[in-house]
Amino acid sequence: MEIQSGIICTILFLVICGSAVFIGAGCGQKYTSTSTLTLKQAFENDFYVGAALNYDQVAGKDADAIAVVCKHFNSITPENMLKWVKVHPEPDRYDFEAADQFVAFGEKNNMFIVGHTLIWHHQTPFWVFRDKSGNPVDRETLLERMREHIFTVVGRYKGRIHGWDVVNEAVDVDGKLRRTKWLDIIGEDYIAKAFEYAHEADPNAELYYNDYDMYKRGQVRGVIQLVKDLQEKGIRVDGIGIQGHWGLYFPANDELEMTINELAPLGVKLMVTELELTVLPDAFGYRGADISKSFKAQKRLNPYPKSLPGCMHRKLADRYAELFSLFHKNRGLFSRITFWGVHDGYSWRNEWPIRGRTDYPLLFDRQCKPKPAFDAVTKVVQTDK
Ligand code: GLA
Numbered sequence: 575m576e577i578q579s580g581i582i583c584t585i586l587f588l589v590i591c592g593s594a595v596f597i598g599a600g601c602g603q604k605y606t607s608t609s610t611l612t613l614k615q616a617f618e619n620d621f622y623v624g625a626a627l628n629y630d631q632v633a634g635k636d637a638d639a640i641a642v643v644c645k646h647f648n649s650i651t652p653e654n655m656l657k658w659v660k661v662h663p664e665p666d667r668y669d670f671e672a673a674d675q676f677v678a679f680g681e682k683n684n685m686f687i688v689g690h691t692l693i694w695h696h697q698t699p700f701w702v703f704r705d706k707s708g709n710p711v712d713r714e715t716l717l718e719r720m721r722e723h724i725f726t727v728v729g730r731y732k733g734r735i736h737g738w739d740v741v742n743e744a745v746d747v748d749g750k751l752r753r754t755k756w757l758d759i760i761g762e763d764y765i766a767k768a769f770e771y772a773h774e775a776d777p778n779a780e781l782y783y784n785d786y787d788m789y790k791r792g793q794v795r796g797v798i799q800l801v802k803d804l805q806e807k808g809i810r811v812d813g814i815g816i817q818g819h820w821g822l823y824f825p826a827n828d829e830l831e832m833t834i835n836e837l838a839p840l841g842v843k844l845m846v847t848e849l850e851l852t853v854l855p856d857a858f859g860y861r862g863a864d865i866s867k868s869f870k871a872q873k874r875l876n877p878y879p880k881s882l883p884g885c886m887h888r889k890l891a892d893r894y895a896e897l898f899s900l901f902h903k904n905r906g907l908f909s910r911i912t913f914w915g916v917h918d919g920y921s922w923r924n925e926w927p928i929r930g931r932t933d934y935p936l937l938f939d940r941q942c943k944p945k946p947a948f949d950a951v952t953k954v955v956q957t958d959k
Contacts, residue, residue, distance in 0.1 A: 624649030624912030695754035728775035737780035749796030784815030786863035789825035818849030850935035891950035
């Protein structure tokens with residue numbers, strides 16, 4: 575009976591996947607990795623390989639994930655633990671419990687620790703922008719709140735957090751500054767101020783600007799303009815984070831190559847900061863990474879609720895290989911590639927931009943086992959070497 579259903583399953587795959595020869599990792603079959611290298615070994619001469627961690631992992635509730643992190647990654651970013659809303663939920667109250675554990679974990683394991691993120695329009699509590707009567711605060715008040723927050727948070731981890739995403743997503747896809755409360759109340763120099771305060775709080779920490787849609791021309795040009803303006807003012811910017819909330823079919827390789835070529839003359843480090851590749855259909859054409867977007871669930875938009883067919887594993891592996899070839903080719907420019915999560919089970923992609931889907935965007939599956947995409951990534955270096 576088992577043999578029969580196995581044969582039926584295999585035939586089904588070959589039919590569904592056309593000419594695909596890959597039949598592992600589907601129909602409940604286990605995939606066995608053939609790589610002899612860990613991720614950090616594979617890219618040890620090139621760039622850090624990082625993962626975003628959530629609190630459950632830091633608190634030891636996801637032991638398998640932590641084993642993967644220790645084995646494969648040499649950099650960590652907190653998924654939410656250092657966001658304003660978590661760390662500074664009320665005017666006179668900071669909560670560093672989770673962030674302290676995160677930093678201690680990174681130190682214990684000798685990792686490059688990234689702080690994410692100081693100034694953003696999302697996940698920042700309302701009180702930051704309002705006075706006690708609920709009216710918007712003035713520029714000086716908001717600047718003082720920003721300064722106090724940055725000094726407290728960056729100061730606490732001085733010399734321990736090695737790089738900070740100082741400002742997140744300040745540029746819109748048309749290249750103009752995004753309309754946010756930071757911009758409305760303080761004005762355009764809020765970005766310069768954030769970088770200045772962060773530098774004062776820890777002069778040795780690297781400081782980054784981080785954004786999504788970094789393959790669209792308007793977006794990239796807006797970010798270049800922003801960084802040039804900061805550089806002309808003598809403000810320290812060490813790197814640009816290219817969020818990688820991408821998919822099997824976007825961005826195109828030449829779009830990314832163009833981005834890299836356009837950013838390179840700025841002379842700052844480049845990093846892919848939030849990499850994952852959704853294998854699911856686009857939510858009604860949306861391909862950005864605005865976390866406030868949310869679309870209605872539909873069965874056809876959740877095609878792999880139980881497992882991912884082998885041909886899709888192959889596609890994911892090929893796509894990851896293409897991207898890592900590009901990163902590796904540009905290894906002189908990239909200082910870090912960070913995945914947004916450790917394994918598929920905990921990826922935000924399962925809930926965004928449509929709730930309750932089953933996605934497979936990372937290199938490790940829900941059991942924390944390496945997927946074909948993992949082997950494809952480590953093979954890139956062996957082939958290039
Ligand atoms: C943005 C932010 C991240 C995270 C992701 C969604 O890219 O920079 O901190 O919130 O969205 O998980």
